[in-house]
Amino acid sequence: MTEIAVLGVGRMGASIALRLLDTGHRVTVWNRIAARAAPLGPAGARVALTPADAVRGAAVAITMLTDAAAVRAVLFGPDGAAAALPAGACLVEMSTIGPTAVRDLAARLPTTVGLVDAPVGGSVAAARAGRLRVFAGGAGTAVDRVAPVLGALGAVRHCGDTGSGAALKLVLNTALLVAVAGLADTLEVARAVGVDPDTALDALAGGPLGGVLARAASRDADFPVALAGKDLDLARDALGGAPAPMLRAARSTLDTAADPTADIATLVPLECS
Numbered sequence: 001m002t003e004i005a006v007l008g009v010g011r012m013g014a015s016i017a018l019r020l021l022d023t024g025h026r027v028t029v030w031n032r033i034a035a036r037a038a039p040l041g042p043a044g045a046r047v048a049l050t051p052a053d054a055v056r057g058a059a060v061a062i063t064m065l066t067d068a069a070a071v072r073a074v075l076f077g078p079d080g081a082a083a084a085l086p087a088g089a090c091l092v093e094m095s096t097i098g099p100t101a102v103r104d105l106a107a108r109l110p111t112t113v114g115l116v117d118a119p120v121g122g123s124v125a126a127a128r129a130g131r132l133r134v135f136a137g138g139a140g141t142a143v144d145r146v147a148p149v150l151g152a153l154g155a156v157r158h159c160g161d162t163g164s165g166a167a168l169k170l171v172l173n174t175a176l177l178v179a180v181a182g183l184a185d186t187l188e189v190a191r192a193v194g195v196d197p198d199t200a201l202d203a204l205a206g207g208p209l210g211g212v213l214a215r216a217a218s219r220d221a222d223f224p225v226a227l228a229g230k231d232l233d234l235a236r237d238a239l240g241g242a243p244a245p246m247l248r249a250a251r252s253t254l255d256t257a258a259d260p261t262a263d264i265a266t267l268v269p270l271e272c273s
Contacts, residue, residue, distance in 0.1 A: 005029070
């Protein structure tokens with residue numbers, strides 16, 4: 001049993017907190033909008049009023065937040081968690097913020113606190129079932145120390161030094177989002193040339209877009225368009241001045257979404273007739 005603080009309990013953070021409770025850990029939660037943390041109290045979590053209060057006594061603190069600015073505010077802002085983390089604790093950064101931001105965090109944390117970047121593949125259903133893919137970056141000793149916690153969430157892959165997990169997640173999200181945009185255009189072509197929708201979907205399922213078609217059909221995932229756009233912006237920033245026409249086209253597709261809070265699957269017209 002490990003004392004764990006989860007900072008940020010939106011749908012994904014809450015699912016992670018519940019999974020950790022289910023696997024026997026003691027969990028404290030905090031969220032900027034307190035009402036979102038309150039339902040975790042009856043499930044067995046302690047609900048903290050501030051990030052600093054949440055991490056006192058924690059061996060592991062998990063951040064699952066919107067972006068790098070939110071992570072910095074929670075760690076280093078008023079009542080921030082960083083200064084309150086006990087010596088020997090480890091911060092596990094699970095948000096998607098990119099490798100540069102992760103390394104900046106490492107430079108600012110107290111030297112007595114370890115850091116593992118551990119973004120994940122999979123969504124809320126996978127988190128509740130312990131079937132996430134966890135991409136861990138950091139020193140081997142730090143990753144080993146938090147392995148029992150991360151292992152409760154899914155399969156752990158040690159990617160290398162600090163920032164390497166965040167880097168791999170950026171690669172995977174870029175691939176997914178470019179493919180989603182490509183699938184959306186492909187189905188529009190099917191509509192335009194009069195291909196029967198079922199025929200188009202069946203043929204695509206057996207080809208290179210099969211995986212992204214399955215993702216578009218999923219009703220268990222939760223990757224809002226707005227967050228997807230943030231991730232593509234991180235990838236574009238990492239490229240500097242490189243042309244990256246496919247990435248830019250995918251970003252434009254996200255900009256056309258009717259509801260930026262909806263899952264990226266809403267970008268794909270599965271009814272293509």
